[in-house]
Amino acid sequence: MDKTVADLATAVAGIEDGMVLMIGGFGGSGAPIELIHALIDRYKATGSPGNLTIVNNNAGNGRIGIAAMIDAGMVARMICSFPRSADPRAFTEKYLAGQIGLEIVPQGTLAERIRAGGAGIPAFYTPASYGTDVAKGKPVAEFDGKHYVQERWLKADAALIKAELADRLGNCTYRKAARNFSPLMAAAATLTIVQATKVVEPGEIDPENVVTPGIFVNRVVEVADAKQEEALMREGVAYA
Amino acid sequence: MTTKLSNAQIAWRAAQDIDDGAYVNLGIGFPEMVAKFQPPGKQAIFHTENGVLNFGEAPAEGEEDWDLINAGKKAITLRPGAAFFHHADSFAMVRGGHLDVAILGAYEVAENGDLANWSTGPKGVPAVGGAMDLVHGAKRVAVITDHVTKDGRPKLVKRCTLPLTGVGCVTRVYTSLAVIDIENGRFVLREKLPSLTIEQLQAVTGGELLVPGPIADLVAPEVS
Numbered sequence: 001m002d003k004t005v006a007d008l009a010t011a012v013a014g015i016e017d018g019m020v021l022m023i024g025g026f027g028g029s030g031a032p033i034e035l036i037h038a039l040i041d042r043y044k045a046t047g048s049p050g051n052l053t054i055v056n057n058n059a060g061n062g063r064i065g066i067a068a069m070i071d072a073g074m075v076a077r078m079i080c081s082f083p084r085s086a087d088p089r090a091f092t093e094k095y096l097a098g099q100i101g102l103e104i105v106p107q108g109t110l111a112e113r114i115r116a117g118g119a120g121i122p123a124f125y126t127p128a129s130y131g132t133d134v135a136k137g138k139p140v141a142e143f144d145g146k147h148y149v150q151e152r153w154l155k156a157d158a159a160l161i162k163a164e165l166a167d168r169l170g171n172c173t174y175r176k177a178a179r180n181f182s183p184l185m186a187a188a189a190t191l192t193i194v195q196a197t198k199v200v201e202p203g204e205i206d207p208e209n210v211v212t213p214g215i216f217v218n219r220v221v222e223v224a225d226a227k228q229e230e231a232l233m234r235e236g237v238a239y240a
Numbered sequence: 241m242t243t244k245l246s247n248a249q250i251a252w253r254a255a256q257d258i259d260d261g262a263y264v265n266l267g268i269g270f271p272e273m274v275a276k277f278q279p280p281g282k283q284a285i286f287h288t289e290n291g292v293l294n295f296g297e298a299p300a301e302g303e304e305d306w307d308l309i310n311a312g313k314k315a316i317t318l319r320p321g322a323a324f325f326h327h328a329d330s331f332a333m334v335r336g337g338h339l340d341v342a343i344l345g346a347y348e349v350a351e352n353g354d355l356a357n358w359s360t361g362p363k364g365v366p367a368v369g370g371a372m373d374l375v376h377g378a379k380r381v382a383v384i385t386d387h388v389t390k391d392g393r394p395k396l397v398k399r400c401t402l403p404l405t406g407v408g409c410v411t412r413v414y415t416s417l418a419v420i421d422i423e424n425g426r427f428v429l430r431e432k433l434p435s436l437t438i439e440q441l442q443a444v445t446g447g448e449l450l451v452p453g454p455i456a457d458l459v460a461p462e463v464s
Contacts, residue, residue, distance in 0.1 A: 026290040026327075027313040028306050082369040086313070092365055104366050107289055108331030108373030115328040127335060127376035131407035133359075134372065176307040176324060180290050183326045211326075230306035230313075 002168045004199055004220045008038035011193050011221040012160075015039060015049050018076075019157035022055040022114065022189055023066060024182035027085065028229030030174065032162035035195050035221075036065050037239055039160075043074050051076045055114070055156060057107065057181060059083035059091035063238035065229050070094060077101035079154070081110050086233065106134060111184060113154035118187025118216070123152050159189030162226065163212070166196035167203075170217030171210045179211060186216040195223045242433055244416040249460035250384045252277040254343055254414045257382075258284045265289070265334070265374055267344040267357075268312035271384055274343055277463060287339060289370040291330050294322040311370060334370070335377040342378035344371065346385045346413075348400045351447035352425045353410045355383065356402035368405075375406030387415035388444050396420065396427060397446035417441060419458055426450045431458040 025031035060067030067090035094100040125148035129135040139150040163172035199222040255277035288310040295316040304315035348356040419431035
């Protein structure tokens with residue numbers, strides 16, 4: 001078995017119009033910039049994939065990554081906890097103009113919904129958001145004298161993930177705080193696509209150190225000189 | 241004479257109540273200052289929602305590693321004994337009752353412990369982040385805030401009017417004028433600036449202050 005593919009365009013093949021797409025990262029930490037930009041390249045060349053629903057903690061920053069997808073017109077809806085950033089212009093303009101949808105989810109609920117999606121748990125109860133506007137319309141139940149809100153699992157057609165090391169079987173490690181949502185998303189998507197800063201042979205990652213087991217990963221592409229979103233922001237880079 | 245504490249002094253006061261070895265989450269913005277004022281000999285372990293335990297100060301400018309950030313997207317450093325984990329584990333620490341203290345900012349705190357700190361109304365882009373999770377599970381949920389709004393209205397109120405972050409969740413409030421506990425649906429005064437009478441404090445507080453006995457002086461050193 002070898003899950004590696006030769007290039008970024010091949011890696012993002014099969015992501016089509018109207019799909020739900022999970023994108024790893026918290027702010028710039030763990031953002032799979034090269035996979036995102038490969039998808040933008042295809043959209044610009046072919047007009048597809050558009051009408052996407054994007055699941056991420058945030059809603060893009062500056063003119064790169066998810067913000068550049070929004071600018072390009074590929075995104076119909078965001079599911080996120082915090083659609084603000086140092087430069088949230090791309091999302092904010094479209095949101096205030098009514099051109100993009102938003103489902104706001106408390107951050108821990110977002111993580112757990114994704115985890116549940118990957119774990120085959122269709123719903124769960126959490127104390128978060130009980131009694132707030134965010135819980136409106138959701139079932140509530142009392143357990144041992146406290147109130148909880150029912151939340152549904154979240155799954156995706158595809159996930160874009162940035163790993164530090166990946167082997168050819170898809171086992172992954174992450175760098176520092178860049179793992180955040182990625183291990184959860186890898187499990188919750190039908191097609192999980194990993195860009196790894198280094199691809200290694202099976203056995204080169206100590207099994208004790210594997211964070212995302214390869215069973216959750218479908219494709220691996222090596223991006224040796226992967227850019228960091230925050231670093232690109234500070235250089236003033238625009239991907240357009 | 242001190243007429244109100246600065247933000248740094250409020251943060252200093254909150255820091256004095258954090259025990260050695262306590263697991264602590266500080267909300268983004270103003271609450272992050274609390275980390276600067278830990279008393280000598282007391283070392284809390286700080287948690288950040290994006291998956292780091294036991295982080296330290298910001299790195300020197302130019303030394304940032306942008307894969308190593310806190311929930312406010314600011315660069316951090318690690319202390320010996322730090323750990324990384326994914327977001328589901330991070331919020332298991334939050335909701336599962338494993339944090340000793342969460343310290344958050346506020347637009348309004350009500351005498352029943354309700355907190356409003358995420359939305360000032362329907363205008364603009366809503367953003368909740370981790371606040372709705374953080375108010376559940378930490379053993380103590382403390383708020384640090386100015387006692388009144390910029391235009392002088394009480395931030396400690398009978399009932400919140402802004403969208404709620406959580407119901408009945410706040411246990412203590414550190415303000416620019418006082419330290420107030422929330423117990424059984426009441427504001428219980430613990431400390432106040434020595435320059436203020438209880439009547440003066442009551443006049444800028446939206447709910448009734450319960451005064452259980454002699455009130456300690458709220459005194460903070462000049463810090464910044």
